[in-house]
Amino acid sequence: MSGTGTATSVRYRRFAEVDARGYSPQYDEWCTGVSDDDELLALLDTLPPARRQPVLFLGAVRFVGAPLGGYGAFRAFVVEHWQDIRHVMETRTTQTNExxxxxxxxxxxxxxxxxxxxxxxxxxxxxxxxxxxxxxxxxxxxxxxxxxxxxxxxxxxxxxxxxxxxxxxxxxxxxxxxxxxxxxxxxxxxxxxxxxxxxxxxxxxxxxxxxxxxxxxxxxxxxxxxxxxxxxxxxxxxxxxxxxxxxxxxxxxxxxxxxxxxxxxxxxxxxxxxxxxxxxxxxxxxxxxxxxxxxxxxxxxxxxxxxxxxxxxxxxxxxxxxxxxxxxxxxxxx
Ligand SMILES: C[S@@+](CC[C@H](N)C(=O)[O-])C[C@H]1O[C@@H](n2cnc3c(N)ncnc32)[C@H](O)[C@@H]1O
Structure with missing residues (x-):
């Protein structure tokens, strides 16, 4: 089944368009990409819904070491390091301190x-x-x-x-x-x-x-x-x-x-x-x-x-x- 149009896809597209657009072009590009990417959506959907949050995912990907850059390199990094990213998403929460x-x-x-x-x-x-x-x-x-x-x-x-x-x-x-x-x-x-x-x-x-x-x-x-x-x-x-x-x-x-x-x-x-x-x-x-x-x-x-x-x-x-x-x-x- 295609992941595009599912709740996770909609969540990532909304995050890209409403939260990131004009505020973080990098996260806008990555989350727009995720919202259309069946393979990454399927990986995210193996987590409980509360742990599929874009901010948690993006923090985890960068915590594990993803370099900034285009969507192609980003998705390759996520696929290669998914077990580590998943572990961070299961064990950490968003605790931004400002x-x-x-x-x-x-x-x-x-x-x-x-x-x-x-x-x-x-x-x-x-x-x-x-x-x-x-x-x-x-x-x-x-x-x-x-x-x-x-x-x-x-x-x-x-x-x-x-x-x-x-x-x-x-x-x-x-x-x-x-x-x-x-x-x-x-x-x-x-x-x-x-x-x-x-x-x-x-x-x-x-x-x-x-x-x-x-x-x-x-x-x-x-x-x-x-x-x-x-x-x-x-x-x-x-x-x-x-x-x-x-x-x-x-x-x-x-x-x-x-x-x-x-x-x-x-x-x-x-x-x-x-x-x-x-x-x-x-x-x-x-x-x-x-x-x-x-x-x-x-x-x-x-x-x-x-x-x-x-x-x-x-x-x-x-x-x-x-x-x-x-x-x-x-x-x-x-
Ligand atoms: C987004 S952070 C904000 C941190 C800080 N107040 C700031 O403004 O920089 C929210 C924090 O609230 C904590 N938190 C959430 N629910 C809580 C609860 N029921 N009791 C204590 N802390 C909680 C989280 O663990 C997290 O560290």
Missing amino acids: AGRCAVLLPSLAAISAREGRPLALIEVGASAGACLYPDRYAYAYSPGPSLEPEGGSPVPPLACSVAGDVPLPAALPPVAWRAGIDLNPLDARDDDDVRWLEALVWPEHTFRAERLRAALGVVRADPPLLVRGDLNEQVVPLVHRAPSDAVVVVFHSAVLAYLDADGRRRFRDTMLRLVSDRGRPVHWLSHEGYGTLDGVPGAMEKVPGEEDGRFVLQHNGRSVARTGPHGQSIEWL
Whole structure:
């Protein structure tokens, strides 16, 4: 039977046309090719549907060592190395870690610390290797707006972020007293294979993101955070209790809730709303997720059909405050 027209073929064509076109010509070409290639479609279809994801496949192919280039050489590589690629697709998940997202979290983090008059205790749920846990160690270039950097500079190239609307841009970086993360599978910035996997997940043309990732993982390695293995719904409350009492706790997440089913999202939302209104020790909650991922909270932006443009929504204690570029490249205050 021809694979063209099957669910996997449609998935790869859609990925090429909607996700990759104009953003990664290399992935556009490869996935367009796969969508018409019966032999490769048959290989992919030997995996369970959830493991046939284009991003997982592309990361695995590059992790195993495929050179960039035309479709012919790519398909020959996949056929020759299929057992290795398959093993990666069965054992790894997409865990892209993007330090650039700190640029859209920073205005809210700085405002929280200034308002409370205390340093931050950061808890990131779905932290991957933890590169987003160092907003105080990166340099920022807002445009229009200020450039900010930690005392002594940053080894990471400035995180560039274009600004629209009345974003409360800070004049200085907030102090961070403590940082911790939760992940189903925390990645280790000191482990060569984990670092290579994170690099393979950066799209080939995004060389500045690969450079930023390498530098950010250096920051993580120099002062590793506490990373707890487990489900965010099980681990978030115990971790809040471990935070130092003289700091203001901020629980945040970015590009994570899409991995949860509806029940998992509801549980997490209810837990966070409880933590936010806890009179004993209120926490702040910053959610940076795809449009419409987090709803059912007072002040959230309702999803309007036709208004999806790939941007994320930043929510503070449930209330929508900004639309953002998903990698932190832009912020528009609402
Ligand atoms: C796309 S990555 C984002 C990483 C990081 N937040 C960032 O923005 O760079 C999503 C992460 O969420 C983690 N994750 C997914 N579901 C989770 C769950 N139920 N509990 C904890 N972590 C989870 C994944 O393992 C992965 O590392």
